[in-house]
Amino acid sequence: MINCPKCNTDNLLNAIFCRGCGEKLELSELTPDSFLPPPPSTAQKIMKIINRVGSIVIGVLLIIIIVGLFCPVGGVIKPEGEPSAEATKNFAEAQNVGAPAATSRRTSRRRTNNTPAAPVADQTFSFSSEDATGLVSKAMSLPRNNPDDKMPPQHLSIDFQDEGYVRLVLTCNLLGKMPMHNVLIAKPTVENNTLAMNIESARIGILPMFGPLKENVIEKFNRLSSSCAPLQNIQKNLKRATVTPGRVSITVGKK
Numbered sequence: 024m025i026n027c028p029k030c031n032t033d034n035l036l037n038a039i040f041c042r043g044c045g046e047k048l049e050l051s052e053l054t055p056d057s058f059l060p061p062p063p064s065t066a067q068k069i070m071k072i073i074n075r076v077g078s079i080v081i082g083v084l085l086i087i088i089i090v091g092l093f094c095p096v097g098g099v100i101k102p103e104g105e106p107s108a109e110a111t112k113n114f115a116e117a118q119n120v121g122a123p124a125a126t127s128r129r130t131s132r133r134r135t136n137n138t139p140a141a142p143v144a145d146q147t148f149s150f151s152s153e154d155a156t157g158l159v160s161k162a163m164s165l166p167r168n169n170p171d172d173k174m175p176p177q178h179l180s181i182d183f184q185d186e187g188y189v190r191l192v193l194t195c196n197l198l199g200k201m202p203m204h205n206v207l208i209a210k211p212t213v214e215n216n217t218l219a220m221n222i223e224s225a226r227i228g229i230l231p232m233f234g235p236l237k238e239n240v241i242e243k244f245n246r247l248s249s250s251c252a253p254l255q256n257i258q259k260n261l262k263r264a265t266v267t268p269g270r271v272s273i274t275v276g277k278k
Contacts, residue, residue, distance in 0.1 A: 061148050091230040100180040102157035112155035117148050118256040120275040123142075145262060145276030152269050155181045160209040162253040172200060176247060187211075187266045188223065193243060204228055205240050211264050218258050 025034045025048060025172045032043025040047055063071070105111070159179055166177040180192040193205040208223040208274070225240040232240050249256055263274040 062149060089231065092203060092228045093201055094205060094228040096192055096228065100152055100156045100182055101178055102160045106154040106157040110150055110158060113148040114158045116146065117254050117273065117275050120146050120260055122162055145274050147272055147274045149270060149272045152182050157270065176197060180199050183266045183269055183271050185268055189266060191244060205243055207240065207244060211266065213261055213264050216262060218261055
């Protein structure tokens, strides 16, 4: 562009007359500065600053998200060694409450003569957070290292907390290498012989999840639970569940 020395209008390089004032453009009167682009306006300067600041903010947010997703979660209970013998025995008995017992031919013959079977009494069992973590992880066959699974589950931490809440932490390895911690805070209740897990919050790492992302986290826990036969056997006969800090007591009986 050629800047007219008289009216300061920008003109094309091949212009003979200024399109602003109509004066003839004399190349001999033009200085090297006349061929330089005009200095940026104030608005352009402001937009440039805004773009730079926006790029910095976006970069910082991406770093926070990445760090937050893979940030270790404190208070995770990992199954170390075998659960106690008492907890293992109670877990097995809780699965079999209400199951039909083997009967002899003589007993079977007596019952065919309209002799009612003895009612099955409710039974209550208690488990610590550590024992529950070990028992459930073992029942779910964790860790799993299926090469076809992009996020194989490694371990499930169960922590019974105040006010009836349970903290569940499911650790999965992204691409088999990077651990991601899926966290649920829930309050289990039993209503009409049906277990309900009332979800208080869901996170991945330290980042809270909402909407579809929250549902995705919940679905990971549901898939593991629904595929675990021992838990399903207990749940179908579950009548009560009482959570206290570090421990849960469950009552099971034939419905």
